[in-house]
Amino acid sequence: MSKISNRPNLSHSSAMTFRFSGLLKKELREILRDRRTIITLVLMPLLVYPLLGIMLQKFFITQMANLGKVEYRILLPNEAEGKLFRDVFNQGEQVLKLKESNEFLESEKNKPAGILEEFKQQKPHVKFLIVDEAVKNENMKSLVRAGDVDVGIRYIPSKSPNKKSDHDKLGGQFEIIYGAQSKHNRRVAEYVEQRLQAVRWEYRNRLLKQLGKSNAVPFTTSVSAVKSETGQAFSLVTIVPLILILMTMTGAVYPAIDLTAGERERGTLETLMAAPLPRMWILSAKFIAVLVVAIMTAMVNMLAMLATTFANGLETVLFGTGMTPFVLLEILLLLVIFAAFFSAVLLCITSFARSFKEAQAYLIPLMMISMAPGILGMVPDLKMTPFWAVIPLANIVLLSRDFLLHEAQPLLFFISVFSTLFYGVVALTLAARIFGTDTILYQNNSSWTDLFKRSKKSHPVPALNNAMLCLAVLFPVFILSASFVSRLGAMSISLRLLISGCLTFSLFLLIPLLFARMGGVNLKSGFRFFRPRILSCLGAILLGFTLWPFAYEIEILSLSNERIESLSKLFESLKLELGAVPLWIKLVALAVLPAVCEELFFRGYLLSSLLNRFSNTPAILISSFLFALFHVIVRDSLFIERFFPSFFMGICLGYVNVFARSVIPGIMLHMIHNGLLLTIANYQDLLTDWEINLENQKHLPLAWLGCSMLIVIVGFLLIRISNQSETEDRPIQ
Amino acid sequence: MILVKDLTRIFETGNEDVLAVDHVSFSVSQSEVYGLLGPNGAGKTTTLRMILGLLNPTSGDAEVEGFLVSRQPDEIKRRVGLVSTSAGLYQWLTPREILFFFADVYGVSKDQAMERIANLSKLFELTSFLDRRSATLSTGQKQRVNLARSLIHNPPVMLMDEPTRGLDVVGSKVIFDYIDHLRDAGKAVIVCTHRLDEAEQLCDRFGLLYQGEKRYEGTLKELQQSTSCQSLTQIFLQLLDASAVTQKTIASVQKDVN
Numbered sequence: 001m002s003k004i005s006n007r008p009n010l011s012h013s014s015a016m017t018f019r020f021s022g023l024l025k026k027e028l029r030e031i032l033r034d035r036r037t038i039i040t041l042v043l044m045p046l047l048v049y050p051l052l053g054i055m056l057q058k059f060f061i062t063q064m065a066n067l068g069k070v071e072y073r074i075l076l077p078n079e080a081e082g083k084l085f086r087d088v089f090n091q092g093e094q095v096l097k098l099k100e101s102n103e104f105l106e107s108e109k110n111k112p113a114g115i116l117e118e119f120k121q122q123k124p125h126v127k128f129l130i131v132d133e134a135v136k137n138e139n140m141k142s143l144v145r146a147g148d149v150d151v152g153i154r155y156i157p158s159k160s161p162n163k164k165s166d167h168d169k170l171g172g173q174f175e176i177i178y179g180a181q182s183k184h185n186r187r188v189a190e191y192v193e194q195r196l197q198a199v200r201w202e203y204r205n206r207l208l209k210q211l212g213k214s215n216a217v218p219f220t221t222s223v224s225a226v227k228s229e230t231g232q233a234f235s236l237v238t239i240v241p242l243i244l245i246l247m248t249m250t251g252a253v254y255p256a257i258d259l260t261a262g263e264r265e266r267g268t269l270e271t272l273m274a275a276p277l278p279r280m281w282i283l284s285a286k287f288i289a290v291l292v293v294a295i296m297t298a299m300v301n302m303l304a305m306l307a308t309t310f311a312n313g314l315e316t317v318l319f320g321t322g323m324t325p326f327v328l329l330e331i332l333l334l335l336v337i338f339a340a341f342f343s344a345v346l347l348c349i350t351s352f353a354r355s356f357k358e359a360q361a362y363l364i365p366l367m368m369i370s371m372a373p374g375i376l377g378m379v380p381d382l383k384m385t386p387f388w389a390v391i392p393l394a395n396i397v398l399l400s401r402d403f404l405l406h407e408a409q410p411l412l413f414f415i416s417v418f419s420t421l422f423y424g425v426v427a428l429t430l431a432a433r434i435f436g437t438d439t440i441l442y443q444n445n446s447s448w449t450d451l452f453k454r455s456k457k458s459h460p461v462p463a464l465n466n467a468m469l470c471l472a473v474l475f476p477v478f479i480l481s482a483s484f485v486s487r488l489g490a491m492s493i494s495l496r497l498l499i500s501g502c503l504t505f506s507l508f509l510l511i512p513l514l515f516a517r518m519g520g521v522n523l524k525s526g527f528r529f530f531r532p533r534i535l536s537c538l539g540a541i542l543l544g545f546t547l548w549p550f551a552y553e554i555e556i557l558s559l560s561n562e563r564i565e566s567l568s569k570l571f572e573s574l575k576l577e578l579g580a581v582p583l584w585i586k587l588v589a590l591a592v593l594p595a596v597c598e599e600l601f602f603r604g605y606l607l608s609s610l611l612n613r614f615s616n617t618p619a620i621l622i623s624s625f626l627f628a629l630f631h632v633i634v635r636d637s638l639f640i641e642r643f644f645p646s647f648f649m650g651i652c653l654g655y656v657n658v659f660a661r662s663v664i665p666g667i668m669l670h671m672i673h674n675g676l677l678l679t680i681a682n683y684q685d686l687l688t689d690w691e692i693n694l695e696n697q698k699h700l701p702l703a704w705l706g707c708s709m710l711i712v713i714v715g716f717l718l719i720r721i722s723n724q725s726e727t728e729d730r731p732i733q
Numbered sequence: 734m735i736l737v738k739d740l741t742r743i744f745e746t747g748n749e750d751v752l753a754v755d756h757v758s759f760s761v762s763q764s765e766v767y768g769l770l771g772p773n774g775a776g777k778t779t780t781l782r783m784i785l786g787l788l789n790p791t792s793g794d795a796e797v798e799g800f801l802v803s804r805q806p807d808e809i810k811r812r813v814g815l816v817s818t819s820a821g822l823y824q825w826l827t828p829r830e831i832l833f834f835f836a837d838v839y840g841v842s843k844d845q846a847m848e849r850i851a852n853l854s855k856l857f858e859l860t861s862f863l864d865r866r867s868a869t870l871s872t873g874q875k876q877r878v879n880l881a882r883s884l885i886h887n888p889p890v891m892l893m894d895e896p897t898r899g900l901d902v903v904g905s906k907v908i909f910d911y912i913d914h915l916r917d918a919g920k921a922v923i924v925c926t927h928r929l930d931e932a933e934q935l936c937d938r939f940g941l942l943y944q945g946e947k948r949y950e951g952t953l954k955e956l957q958q959s960t961s962c963q964s965l966t967q968i969f970l971q972l973l974d975a976s977a978v979t980q981k982t983i984a985s986v987q988k989d990v991n
Contacts, residue, residue, distance in 0.1 A: 022837035026823070026830075033825035267821035271882070274785055275838045276810040457750065 020281055027289035031255045040251050041297050045304035048247075053308040072126045072188045075140060075149040082130040085153050085174065089126075092195030095202045124191070144177050150188040152177040174221045196221045241331060241400030242374050244301055245393065248339050249370065251297025252290050253363055256346035259286045260435070261359035283435045287347055287428060294339035302332060330403045337417055338396045341424035342370075348431035373397075384408075387558065387640070389415035392423055460525040462516060467609035470515040471626065474601075478507055482633050494581045501589035508597035512605045527604035532662040532722075539718030540656055540665035544672025546711040547652055549700050551645035551673075556699060558644045578681070586678050595670035602627045602650070603657040603666050616658050624650025649673070659719045734921035735761040735890060739793035740783050742776075753779045755945040756793065761938075763889075766912055766922045768936030770929060770965065772973075775942040777925040778817075781892045784923070785813055797890055811839065814883035818895040821875075824868035828859055828878045831867065832885055839886035846885070853881040856914075857907065873904035880911055891915055891922045897931060909935060929965040939965065941972065948972055 031037050076082035129149060140152040158171035174196055178189035200221075263269040272282060306328075308314075349366060353359035373394035382388070384398045395416035402408035462470075481503045488496050516526050523529065556564070578586065602623050610619035624647050631646035632639055653666045660666070742754040754776040761767040769777045782788040784795040786806030794801055800808040823831055829850065836846035854860045857877040862870055870878065876896075883891065893912070897905040912935050915922050926932050932939065933953060941949040941956075949956055949968065962968045 019837060022834060026826070026834045029830070030823050030825050266824070267817070267819040268823055270787065270817060271815065271820045271835075272838075273787055274810060274813070274815045275835070276807040277838060463745075 020285065023277070023281060023285040024288055027259060027285045028292060031259060031289050031293060034254075034258065036254055036258075037293060040254055041293065041300055044250065045247065045297075045301045049301075049304040049308040052243075053312040053314065056314055057312055072124045072151075072191060073149045074126060074128050074188070074192065075143060075152040076128055076130045077140060077152075077154050079130055081153075081155045082128060084155055086128060088174070088199055089192070089195050091202075092198040095198040096195065141177055144179050144185070147179065147182070150178065150182075150185050151192060153192065176221065193221055240305070240404065241334070241397050244298060244305065244331070244335055244400075245338055245374060245396060246371075247301040248294050248298040248335055249342055249367065251301075252294035252339060252343050252346055253367075255290045255293045256343065256350050257353070257356055257359040257363065259289060260347060260350040261353035262356050264353075265355045279435060280432050283347065283351075283428070283432050287343055287431075290343040290347060291340055294343055295336055298332065298335040298339060302328070302335075327403050327406075330408075331400045334396050334400055334403075334417075337420050338393070341392065341420045341427070344424040344427035344431065347435070348427040351431050351435040384412050386412065386415055390419040392420060395420065458520050458522055460522050461608040461612045462519050462521045462526050462605055464609050464613050466515055466519040466521070467606050470512055471606065473515075474507055474511055475630075477511070478630060479633055481507065493578065494585050497581060497585055497589035501593040504589075504593045504597050508594075508601040512601050516605065521605075526608055527600050528608050528657065528661070528663040529600070529604065530662040530664070532660050532664045535722030536656075536660035536662065536665045536719045537668060539715040539722065540660070540669040541672060542711050542715035542718070543652065543656065544669040545676060546708040546715065547649065547669070548673055548677055549705055549708045550712075551649055553700065553705065554648050555641055555645045558641050583679070583682050586682070587675050590678055591671050591674035595667050595674060598627070599653065599657075599663050599667045599670050603653055604663040607654060607657060611658070620651060620654030620658065624654055627653075655716070656719055659716070659723060661723055665719065734763050734765075734798060735767075735784065735923065736796040737780070737784060737793075738795065740780060740790050740795060741792040742779050742783060742788060743791045752945050754783070754790075757940075757942070757945070757947045758793075759940050759947065759950060761921045761923055763921055764916055764919045765938065766916050766924060766936045768932040768939040769923055769925045769942060770927065770932055770939055770969070771942035772927055772969075774944075775927075776945040777927075777942055778894050780942070781815075781894055781923065781925055784809075785815060785892060786810060811886070812888050813890045813892055814886070814888040816879055816883045816891065816893040816896050818898040820879055822867040822870070822878055824866070826867055827864050828867060828870075828881070829863045831878065832882060835882050836885045841886055849885055849887070850881075853884060857881050857911075872899050873901065873907075876900055876904060877907060880908070889920055891920050893922065893924045895926055896924065897926070897928060905931070929969060933965050941969065943972055 076085055140154060143149055144152050154175050154177070156173045156175060158173075176189050176192055179185040260269075263272070273279075345366070346363070349362050350359040353362055370393055373391050374397050376382070376391075376394055382398065384395075384402055388398055389395050389412045399408060399413060399416050402412075485496060485500050485503065488499065491499075512527075513523075515521075516523060606626065607619060607623045610622055613619075614622070627650035628643045628647035631642045649670075653669060656669055657663055657666045737757060737759050740754055740757045741752075744751045744753055757776070757780055759767065769780060771777050779788060783790045783793075784797070784802065786802045786809055790803075794803050795809075796802070797809045798812055800812070802809050822828075823834075826834070832850045832853070833846055836843075836849065841849065850863075854863055857880055859874075859877060859881060862874055867875065867878065876899075880896075896908045896912075900908065909931075912922060912924065916937075924932065924935060938952050939950065939956065940947050949959070949972070951959070953965070956965070956968055957963060960968045960971060962971055
């Protein structure tokens with residue numbers, strides 16, 4: 001063996017010339033040489049799309065065979081133009097029937113999509129609809145757009161009208177108007193155009209025979225598409241981005257697991273963490289590697305999908321008429337943005353995992369959850385709104401669909417892109433906090449049964465895993481109980497309210513108490529049940545009376561006009577139902593119990609465990625998000641619009657809790673807030689006489705908001721001041 | 734060169750806390766091989782990880798060449814080479830690519846890296862498989878690549894965790910020779926092992942850990958004198974027996990009290 005020199009390589013230890021590119025190159029080499037990456041990247045698209053193409057073909061043929069007799073509805077503006085068109089159309093029909101028109105059909109055969117051929121050969125029933133009064137062009141377009149007819153035909157006479165009645169010498173133009181979003185409309189337009197073309201073809205042939213060479217035509221045709229409202233009941237255009245997104249997700253999953261949990265399992269992560277590299281660099285290199293594979297997957301899938309659809313003649317069916325290279329680039333851009341977001345989420349989750357198997361177990365629910373907004377995005381006639389623009393995955397699906405339909409709105413595009421990138425940055429930041437930490441790298445592998453063993457030692461606050469497990473138990477039980485209450489229709493409303501109150505008590509107090517006992521959590525500090533200062537209580541009372549206008553305005557701002565109308569109707573029926581219930585029952589079931597129990601859980605148990613791990617703001621934001629999520633579920637329905645006001649209230653209550661260092665002022669605030677709204681609703685008739693009406697869902701007067709804002713500021717200041725001198729929490733004696 | 738001061742680490746497992754390392758202190762000087770010995774779960778690996786800054790100590794600190802791990806973990810990482818049984822290789826990269834990568838990570842210039850790779854290949858007989866994919870290498874070959882990897886930046890301090898685990902006699906011989914060379918090269922070396930016979934041959938001084946605590950420390954001679962045992966194995970068995978007796982005594986006293 002040769003000697004090892006004793007000269008350490010520390011010449012430039014203080015300013016190390018490490019290249020980030022080296023780290024990135026290693027990650028890319030490692031992942032792109034992996035056989036499993038290549039299988040997902042190349043083989044999957046090669047296998048999946050041809051199979052998908054065949055299945056779609058079969059599906060369409062079956063669908064079309066089941067359609068039976070087809071009716072084509074053609075709208076004509078008036079009797080005169082109707083007669084003219086019918087004559088030409090019938091002549092076209094005759095021409096096509098004639099033997100010599102075979103040559104024409106031969107030339108046309110190559111044009112239509114292959115799979116529709118069988119369907120096209122069926123003889124449709126053509127129905128001409130003629131309107132007596134003169135229908136203007138715009139009106140005809142609106143009838144087509146509304147789907148009342150399949151196509152509209154109007155005749156535009158030539159500027160130098162031919163006085164002869166023989167339509168052979170019309171000289172004008174037939175305009176065919178059809179709905180762009182409907183395949184059926186396009187088919188009818190094609191059918192009509194084919195017959196008109198046949199007349200022109202026959203006329204020209206005749207002239208050629210008589211005069212020799214001639215370019216004369218009896219008339220011309222033009223085809224105009226209008227945006228139709230009643231396109232397809234089920235938009236296939238939405239499937240394209242959804243499939244691409246799902247495949248992109250699939251492509252990113254393996255590298256994300258392999259480069260984090262896989263590396264940890266193989267023991268290479270420890271070697272890397274033992275090197276003097278910033279943790280963020282290591283994570284960033286892994287993120288870029290996962291992103292590169294995800295983007296490559298997206299591109300390969302896009303190419304494979306295009307090739308398959310063109311080969312099977314499905315391009316119009318799947319992409320609509322709006323597919324251009326530019327649109328494809330736009331969709332690719334969206335996929336890249338989505339890939340960045342999803343790669344960050346994947347790394348965030350896989351960073352928690354200690355082994356490949358564990359990471360897989362974590363990702364399966366994530367994939368399932370991710371499918372939900374994507375599938376929601378396929379709901380027919382679902383319009384892209386600011387709300388959908390901030391829902392990850394659904395926003396990309398809807399935006400891609402709108403790109404294909406040329407309906408994308410720039411503002412919603414920017415909201416979608418920025419919100420997706422924002423979520424990606426949040427996920428990456430979270431991943432950076434947990435990636436490679438010693439608790440993840442070296443924590444003892446405890447069994448799941450350990451979670452249910454009673455702790456031998458006392459803890460001042462619940463451990464995060466204990467609080468999260470409690471939440472995981474609470475959530476499904478809460479959904480089930482909400483559905484259960486909605487099934488108690490036969491009972492009186494008062495009794496239902498009391499049952500609902502008992503359920504709130506059991507869920508948000510008894511379950512956390514059980515977990516606190518198992519986790520050996522000190523009840524006072526674990527639920528932040530400390531004696532508050534009088535000033536804190538005073539501030540909370542002020543906030544209880546003045547925060548509701550803002551929560552109310554947030555809700556109104558997040559609602560569409562249609563939703564406001566439907567909610568007004570709902571409130572009407574609720575008012576009738578609740579009118580018979582004594583106010584005290586409403587206050588106990590809907591104000592006192594929820595305030596006490598929800599505060600003790602969300603701002604007591606959950607927040608204390610979060611504050612133990614995170615700083616104030618992230619802890620409050622997480623608890624508020626979860627609080628809002630619970631409030632979206634009302635009985636057995638989802639009220640998405642409740643998310644934002646509940647999130648707002650969650651943040652306010654969270655800060656009150658942190659500033660006051662006690663859960664009690666929050667309970668007071670929550671109780672007053674709920675109680676006040678219930679009381680207002682109870683005495684609404686009286687208040688309406690004073691011109692105060694909250695049920696019409698209209699904005700509140702600015703003066704109210706201004707006054708409320710002032711009192712809110714005073715309230716928060718009182719709470720803040722009350723505990724500034726205090727250094728330690730004081731448990732209730 | 735290495736100074737370990739009162740290192741303690743408690744692992745929180747949710748329901749109960751586990752004291753993995755309990756106020757352990759020792760020092761290792763230049764050209765010295767220190768054997769950190771003990772049965773499985775004694776706290777050897779945890780101690781090494783704390784010295785390197787991979788694990789945060791619950792209390793205490795470690796110092797390498799004057800740098801405190803609590804304050805300048807990166808400076809320590811630059812000065813330490815880690816050889817661990819659990820350390821794997823990038824299976825889709827070749828040993829040459831791995832060595833170049835780590836040279837880059839530790840800021841070794843390309844020319845210097847080429848020279849070092851050539852030397853280390855010779856030292857550990859890597860040449861025949863230097864350009865083969867790592868996944869195809871045998872356990873011994875992988876371990877030799879790992880040794881080369883830990884030396885690519887020529888660190889003054891080496892931490893070796895169970896370096897001979899899974900190796901045959903020939904493979905173990907390579908490790909022994911390697912450690913001898915490290916000593917000759919003036920490096921401070923800590924070797925963690927539960928193979929006491931090996932440790933006797935390799936190490937200049939020993940620290941015996943049991944249940945996170947350092948029970949004995951000294952040269953073989955000093956240990957023999959203080960325990961009247963001849964070999965490390967005997968010393969260790971005595972330690973285990975003493976511990977078992979102590980535990981039994983405590984249990985019986987507790988019973989009597991109750």
